[in-house]
Structure formats: C-alpha cells, structure tokens
Amino acid sequence: MKNKSFGFKAALVALIIVLCFLAPLVVKDPYLLHIAITIFIWSVLTLGIRTTLIIGHLNAAQASFMGMGAYFSALLAMKLKLSFWICLPAAGLGAALLSLPLGYPILRLKGAYFVMITFAITEVFRHIWMMWKSLFGGPQGLLGIPRPGKIELAGLTIAFTSKVPFYYLALILLLLTLLIMYRLDRSRMGLTMRAIPQTELLAESVGVPVIRYKVMAFVIGSFFAGLAGSFWAHYFTYASPWDFTWMNSQYMLMYAVIGGMGTVLGPIIGCVVMLGLDELFRPFKQYMPIFMGAVLIIVLLYVPGGLIALPQRLRATFSRRKP
Amino acid sequence: MTEKNGDALLKIDGLTKLFGGLAAVQKFNLHVLEGQIQGLIGPNGAGKTTVFNLASGVLKPTRGQIFFGDHEITRLAPNRIASMGLVRTFQANVLFQDFTVMENMLLGCHLHTGFGFWRDMLNGPATRRKKAAIQQKADEMVQFVGLENYRAETAKNLAHGHQRALGVGVALASDPKLLMLDEPVSGMNLEEKESMMQLISRIRDKGITVLVVEHDMKVVMGLCDRIAVLNFGNKIAEGTPQEIQDNPEVIEAYLGVEQ
Numbered sequence: 001m002k003n004k005s006f007g008f009k010a011a012l013v014a015l016i017i018v019l020c021f022l023a024p025l026v027v028k029d030p031y032l033l034h035i036a037i038t039i040f041i042w043s044v045l046t047l048g049i050r051t052t053l054i055i056g057h058l059n060a061a062q063a064s065f066m067g068m069g070a071y072f073s074a075l076l077a078m079k080l081k082l083s084f085w086i087c088l089p090a091a092g093l094g095a096a097l098l099s100l101p102l103g104y105p106i107l108r109l110k111g112a113y114f115v116m117i118t119f120a121i122t123e124v125f126r127h128i129w130m131m132w133k134s135l136f137g138g139p140q141g142l143l144g145i146p147r148p149g150k151i152e153l154a155g156l157t158i159a160f161t162s163k164v165p166f167y168y169l170a171l172i173l174l175l176l177t178l179l180i181m182y183r184l185d186r187s188r189m190g191l192t193m194r195a196i197p198q199t200e201l202l203a204e205s206v207g208v209p210v211i212r213y214k215v216m217a218f219v220i221g222s223f224f225a226g227l228a229g230s231f232w233a234h235y236f237t238y239a240s241p242w243d244f245t246w247m248n249s250q251y252m253l254m255y256a257v258i259g260g261m262g263t264v265l266g267p268i269i270g271c272v273v274m275l276g277l278d279e280l281f282r283p284f285k286q287y288m289p290i291f292m293g294a295v296l297i298i299v300l301l302y303v304p305g306g307l308i309a310l311p312q313r314l315r316a317t318f319s320r321r322k323p
Numbered sequence: 324m325t326e327k328n329g330d331a332l333l334k335i336d337g338l339t340k341l342f343g344g345l346a347a348v349q350k351f352n353l354h355v356l357e358g359q360i361q362g363l364i365g366p367n368g369a370g371k372t373t374v375f376n377l378a379s380g381v382l383k384p385t386r387g388q389i390f391f392g393d394h395e396i397t398r399l400a401p402n403r404i405a406s407m408g409l410v411r412t413f414q415a416n417v418l419f420q421d422f423t424v425m426e427n428m429l430l431g432c433h434l435h436t437g438f439g440f441w442r443d444m445l446n447g448p449a450t451r452r453k454k455a456a457i458q459q460k461a462d463e464m465v466q467f468v469g470l471e472n473y474r475a476e477t478a479k480n481l482a483h484g485h486q487r488a489l490g491v492g493v494a495l496a497s498d499p500k501l502l503m504l505d506e507p508v509s510g511m512n513l514e515e516k517e518s519m520m521q522l523i524s525r526i527r528d529k530g531i532t533v534l535v536v537e538h539d540m541k542v543v544m545g546l547c548d549r550i551a552v553l554n555f556g557n558k559i560a561e562g563t564p565q566e567i568q569d570n571p572e573v574i575e576a577y578l579g580v581e582q
Binding site: 195198203204205207216 | 405426440
C-alpha cells in the first residue's frame, strides 16, 4: 500500500521534472521563463531554510547568507576575473564557511532569541554592504556583474544571453538541491536532526553532540543560500543591499511552512503556489502581504502539515464524514 | 543475586552544588561498585535528582569531583559523558515523542553509528551494512525491553509503563557501563512495577552497573545491593537494604521523630 503510493509519487515527480526540461521548447515568453527561474531559485533558498527549521530554529538570516554569496561571487568575478563556474561553488562554500563560526554561538540560543540574533545578523550584514562603499558599492550595490561565460557542451555552445540557459541552470541547481536534501532526510543524520527539537536533553544523554548537528544543519542551509545568491547576482548582473532583506527570509520561512516541511517537496510546492499567486495578482501587489498572512493563518490552523499534507488531510476529513 | 565486589566504577567525591545560597547537595560522597545495583533514596527535595544531573553533566557542580572508571568527568558535556559509558534516563517521559519505538531505539544507538557525513549521504555498501547492523541492534533492544509488539507505534501513543520501558531501552541501546535510572517506577501500577523490576534485574545480569533513584521503598529494598540515603543534601546513611531499614536516622528522616 505504502510502496504503491510511493511509486505513484515518484512517477509524478519524474513526470514533472521531464515537463520542466521540455517546457522551454514550447514556452518562449521571457516573462514566464523569468517567473519559473524565480520559483526555482526561491525553492533552493526555501529548501535551505528548511534544514534549520528541522532542528527547531526559525532562521531570519537566510537572505543575508544569500546576499553574502551574491557579493562574494560578484567580487570574485569582477576583481579577480574568475569564471562564473568557479564563482558559483565558491559562493556556496563562502557562505557555508561564514555561517560556521557564527553558528556555534548563536545556535545555543532558542526560540525568540534565535530569531532576534539572526535578525541582528541581517542588519549587520546589510550595514556592512551599505557602509563599505569601496568594496560593496554602498546603497546602490554592485553593477555590471558579468554574466556566466559561454560553455561548450558536446559540440554545442551555450551562451547566457537569453533566459533559456538561465532557466536550465536554475532547474539543475534546484534538482541538485532536491537530491541532496532528499538524501539528507533519509540518512542517519536526518533522523538525528529531526530528533533534536523533540528533546535535546535525551539526545545529549545518548551521546548526540547536539550543537554540532545544529551547526551542520545551519551550514548546509547557508551553503545553498550562497549558491542561490551567486546565481541571482550573475542573472540580474547587479546586487544591492535591498535584495537581501529580513523580509525575504520571512517569505522563505512562510513558503516552507505553507508548503509543508515534512518532506522535501513541501517547500517547493509552497514556492510554486505562493510565488505563482504573487504573479497572478500582480496588479494588487500592495495587498499581497495581507493575503499571504491570511493564507499562512489558514494553513497553520487547518492544515498543520502544510499544502503537501492537504490530500491526506482531505481524505481523512471525508472518510470521517462517511457513516 | 551475584555479589560481585568489583572496584568502584563511579566515584563521587565531596560533591557540592549551591543554587544561590541553598546547598542542594553538600559534600556528598558515593562509590558505585561495578556489577551492582546501587540505590539512592531520600525524601522529596533531598537532592537525589541533583546528584543525577551533576553526574550526567546536565548541571555543573560548585565543588567536588566525579570519576568514572579512571577518568575525571566533573565538567564534561553530557554527550561526552554518555560516550564514555555513563548514560541516564529521565524522570518524566522524556522520549522522542513523535518518533516510533524503532526510531527511538535507533537514536539510542547513536554512539555506534560511527560513520561521518559523506559516508552517510553516499550510503555505499559498507555504510549500508553498518546501518543494517544498527537496525538489528535496535531491534534486539526493542525485544529486550518487551516492546516487540509496538515497533511501529509512535512513542506518545504508548501506555505509561511502555513509555518508561522505552526510555530505559533508549539509554540501554547506547551500551552503557553504568546506567542511571531516575525514578523508573514512578506513576506505575503494580503490574508495571513488577515488570520494570525484572527489567532492571536483567540489566544487571547483563553486567551493567545500575544506579537507581527511587521513592518506592518496596522496589528499592527488593532490588538494590547497596543503598545510600540523602536528606537535605547530606548523606545520612549507607549500607545494605537491611542495614538501611534498621537505621534510626533513616527512620527519622522518613517518618519524623516523636517529641
């Protein structure tokens, strides 16, 4: 029974992935491709923030590590003239390395205190970018970040001049993230991480180095934030302090919770639905936060497992109604 | 009962813990001998749980030293102490409540995991073999504590007695040399008490030393090889169950004295 439903889900996911790869052959509208790219990259970010949610912490600094990845990557490309293909992984590693020494002290804080300290980190980072004009360009940010260089693949030259190659790159980044997060969920480490918020006391008393696991989750999340940041910078060709705000971290948290953080697909569904609605109701943009808040409240109250748990939830409701 | 008069496995030496001005434990000494069940009793607020928290590293002592085997463990972190073979259970139903019985046991086996991040993620054949061995070990432990019919049950749905048994099992799964049980039969009915007592005896028969804090006199007297009595943070008596029962100071502490 369980295996059957897993097989069905796997087939569905495979089908969607194939459709995503084929989509640009049909969809030529750059606007739609841009929306898809945005959804892919936000999914990477939201999957990243989910790892800190799993260990029981609300991370308000994910967007800042994205920003650090973006600036780091941009500076490597502009000052050292490094290729984007080196900058991209370097940005992920840079963000991860930055989060490592920060993680040890701050992950000892719990609940609201952790939210506050990550919020403080966001502000510190933002002020560094604003004030250090010679390096980060101040309030207007860095302009003229080079686009990824041409790559030769099986006799095919791919130049990043249109949306399509960016679309594929974002899709591949997302699939890579998804694969790693899925493996993490099924690993021993994933089990231990999910155990920690249930009771740290017991986890420690059977020998789990709780703080090390928490830092690991935080560093993994930051790595993907850095990757996403690098992509973002080279895609838009600019990076400014206004792109990596506290509010963006809030949206990532919201998408993760609305989609459901029980599985790796939840955050992606959250991003697709919420960013999709965001675009659909673009004329009413100023009212979106109200709408998002309402959706969040409804999901938290009626579908605690998030949208991913909705079918299961509906099935339970209807079978209860039956006599 | 096999009276094995081994060396002291746990040595507590002049242990003092002050909470503000209040001495929860004062100049407390205790030797737990290898292979025995050592009881620690005392009226409410006598400092028993504080001793537990100090020995397991949850609290740090104000003064004094704790030795486990040949190592001093006085100020080590709880997970370090656990990895040396001193593992405890908790008074309340502290379990991974949203996990199944099996998953709880797997967490208990954490110290045997022994593969790092990349091996865990890549999940090669050698790692998979190791994981299967851990699964096997966890399953044996589920059977040892008598929960084989509840493998896939979520911990929070178990009956009280089963939850306590699982708590002991999780601690036991880490292969401790010394197991510290904090009020293992509190809130249990007679039948549950009986099976918990049997479980503790079987743990000792496996060669694991046990230190048990308990209120229930019948359980303590029936189970322990030696007993220490705490009152107001001071040790007032120590000896065999018979000696403790006849000790006037102990009777006074528990029942009060006629004026």
